[in-house]
Amino acid sequence: MRDRAPPALGLSARFRGRLGDFRLDVAFEAPDRGVTALFGPSGCGKTSVLRAIAGLERFAEGYFALGGDVWQEGAAFRPVHRRPIGYVFQEASLFPHLDVRANLDYGRRRALRGGARESTRFDDVVDLLGLSRLLARAPGALSGGERQRVALGRALLTQPRLLLMDEPLSALDRLAKEEIIPYLERLRDSLGLPTLYVSHDIGEVERLADHVVLMAAGRVAAAGPLGEIQSRPDLPLARMPEAAVTLAAEVVAHDPDYDLTTLAAHGARLIAPGAFGPPGSRRRVRIAAPDVALVRDPPRASSILNCPAARVIEAAPRGRGMMTVVLALGAEGEGARILARITRRSWDHLGLGPGQPVFAQIKGVALVSPSAPGEEG
Numbered sequence: 297m298r299d300r301a302p303p304a305l306g307l308s309a310r311f312r313g314r315l316g317d318f319r320l321d322v323a324f325e326a327p328d329r330g331v332t333a334l335f336g337p338s339g340c341g342k343t344s345v346l347r348a349i350a351g352l353e354r355f356a357e358g359y360f361a362l363g364g365d366v367w368q369e370g371a372a373f374r375p376v377h378r379r380p381i382g383y384v385f386q387e388a389s390l391f392p393h394l395d396v397r398a399n400l401d402y403g404r405r406r407a408l409r410g411g412a413r414e415s416t417r418f419d420d421v422v423d424l425l426g427l428s429r430l431l432a433r434a435p436g437a438l439s440g441g442e443r444q445r446v447a448l449g450r451a452l453l454t455q456p457r458l459l460l461m462d463e464p465l466s467a468l469d470r471l472a473k474e475e476i477i478p479y480l481e482r483l484r485d486s487l488g489l490p491t492l493y494v495s496h497d498i499g500e501v502e503r504l505a506d507h508v509v510l511m512a513a514g515r516v517a518a519a520g521p522l523g524e525i526q527s528r529p530d531l532p533l534a535r536m537p538e539a540a541v542t543l544a545a546e547v548v549a550h551d552p553d554y555d556l557t558t559l560a561a562h563g564a565r566l567i568a569p570g571a572f573g574p575p576g577s578r579r580r581v582r583i584a585a586p587d588v589a590l591v592r593d594p595p596r597a598s599s600i601l602n603c604p605a606a607r608v609i610e611a612a613p614r615g616r617g618m619m620t621v622v623l624a625l626g627a628e629g630e631g632a633r634i635l636a637r638i639t640r641r642s643w644d645h646l647g648l649g650p651g652q653p654v655f656a657q658i659k660g661v662a663l664v665s666p667s668a669p670g671e672e673g
């Protein structure tokens with residue numbers, strides 16, 4: 297009998313070993329839905345973890361299970377061709393002699409021949425990724441962003457149970473990135489396919505990830521829901537100059553006269569400029585730490601539209617003169633966490649400390665996903 301608990305229903309990974317001089321020693325769990333970002337600086341081992349999960353790399357010690365299905369444990373090792381994964385790389389490697397339709401169909405036929413059940417249908421993938429106008433084109437006649445959408449479609453049609461994406465946007469310019477991200481968001485929101493997404497771009501992580509595995513030097517520094525990892529002052533995200541927290545919010549109403557939308561986040565109602573869809577639409581908003589000021593009493597007149605009640609949870613010094621303050625929204629601090637970046641002098645003058653009720657003057661509430669996927673082609 298092994299003295300290990302039965303595998304959790306999510307995704308569970310543990311790899312330990314060497315690649316040349318590099319030592320990898322990681323263990324993490326993630327939900328079996330949504331996007332989990334593997335985030336960390338260049339060379340910290342993100343790609344090696346993906347390759348290990350795909351079965352392309354075999355470390356001295358390894359364990360991997362998804363939804364109770366164990367792919368690797370001890371001497372047991374399921375070979376790469378028997379792992380139900382879709383792999384999307386930095387650069388799409390499409391067959392140049394096949395048109396887009398045949399490229400997409402290639403993955404689908406192979407999976408079905410291998411006995412996979414067709415749970416992701418061709419037409420649905422074409423629709424989801426806006427590929428219908430591209431089907432007759434040769435890969436050489438596609439833009440970089442279009443090629444990546446086709447590569448993604450091909451990966452989805454292999455009927456994977458896990459999608460692995462290794463910096464899929466890093467070879468694209470900014471405009472092409474902006475074009476493709478809404479498709480990735482749509483995929484995340486409509487398929488529910490567990491996805492491991494490697495990136496060292498915090499902007500991509502803020503937009504796409506639900507969960508984050510923060511890596512450094514071959515190890516896992518922390519893992520958890522995005523908002524939790526962003527708002528922990530002991531972790532590097534909260535220490536970055538552009539530290540921010542992304543919150544899940546629901547559209548409550550749009551005021552057409554002023555073109556302002558009211559959103560309900562956990563613990564506060566927030567107002568943001570623009571129209572974000574009908575009431576009930578779920579959106580992500582981003583609040584940057586340097587955009588948040590703290591006041592003890594609600595201001596009587598201010599141009600700042602958002603000043604929700606909050607409680608101070610904790611604070612950490614940033615350099616000699618600044619503080620990063622963690623707040624919980626809501627009069628009792630029952631809501632989501634956000635960060636404020638204030639001077640140490642303000643911290644002292646306001647007599648702030650853990651548990652203190654405050655009002656958070658939020659200068660900017662930005663929608664993280666401003667646009668729906670564009671027209672196809």
Ligand SMILES: Nc1ncnc2c1ncn2[C@@H]1O[C@H](COP(=O)(O)OP(=O)(O)OP(=O)(O)O)[C@@H](O)[C@H]1O
Binds near residue numbers: 317342343344
């Ligand atoms: N086959 C190998 N032999 C020796 N060293 C390797 C091998 N593969 C990767 N490495 C080293 O392992 C370390 C981790 O590489 P890895 O590609 O996993 O990092 P990463 O976080 O994905 O980096 P990047 O963001 O730059 O892609 C690097 O120092 C790399 O040089």
